[in-house]
Amino acid sequence: MGVVAKEVKAMSQKDILEFEKAGEVTVASHCLKLSDIKVVREFKRPDGLSDKEVDAAGDGDVLVILDLRLDESLYEAGVAREVVNRIQKLRKKVGLEPTDAVEVYFESVDEDKSISQQVLNSQELYIRDAIGSPLLSSTLMPPHAVVLGEESFHDISKLSFAIYLARPALVFKSDAILSLYGGNTKSAHGLETYLLSRDHSNLKSEFQLGDGKITVETIEGLPSVNVVLGEHVFLTVGDSILRSKSG
Structure with missing residues (x-):
């Protein structure tokens, strides 16, 4: 059986997949069934990636591989949800009804404002649909705008910002x-x-x-x-x- 074991261990990925699909394989004139060979899946981390970037776990039959690297689109979508959540809470805090029309202004208080700007640009449509109007830069607020409420938030998804609610302004x-x-x-x-x-x-x-x-x-x-x-x-x-x- 030494020859059989040696050839089984030498089976390629393609051979293994075909064996699992067919349910049997002939090795050195021996017909082996699924019950004769146990396929154990192990994970080999790609070169250049650390355990903080990719990890895997399994029971031998099933292997789950996790890509732990930050996905920019998921991060931006998460930040957008946080911003919308803060806006809705501020509306309730100042006593606005769902039908009350306001304009919402955003001001980044981070030293590097490019990150929040990238998020707002990529999530513009989602935020507009969620709050019913565009999310505006605070620099666009006209002098005659009447501010109904404002609040600052810190370290929200690693960003700090202020939200202003104002009456619609001409x-x-x-x-x-x-x-x-x-x-x-x-x-x-x-x-x-x-x-x-x-x-x-x-x-x-x-x-x-x-x-x-x-x-x-x-x-x-x-x-x-x-x-x-x-x-x-x-x-x-x-x-x-x-x-x-x-x-």
Whole structure:
């Protein structure tokens, strides 16, 4: 049987797979069944990889190999879920209802801000769908934005950041508004001040009823002008960003 044992040990991976599939193999004129040969699987770690990067465990019949190296896409998805979770908790903390519209701003407080930016870029659609609006950089928050709540978080998936919840804020296309008044800066500023004084939800309704356009003729000393949504003003910072990305 020494010859048989020697040839069995010399079987290639292909031979073993064919043996397991067929249920038998002929070695040195001996027909061996599955009950005659025990296939034991052992793991040999590839050169250049440590036990912190790849590991394996099994009972001889089944071998499970674990790749312990960090998967960037899984890491980024995990961070995105953490960010969304913090946003939802902050909404509850400040007493917002699920239907209350707010704009959400993100500020990295890490020395290296590129990591969080990479995460936000790769997970942009997931985060937007989860919170119902784009997650905005805090640098985009207009001076007239009304902040409803803010909170800082540290060492969340190795990142530290701050979240701000603000009421939807108008974004003006200053050059376009200026052209409504022939370049008169004072008049253009007067229109912006008037629009900012309006209730946001009422203003939104008026634009919807006017198919994206309203006529402003109530400002004393100024001529009547037609203000077009997307041409002269955006109702939210998020709308402005989405328009700029769509070209």
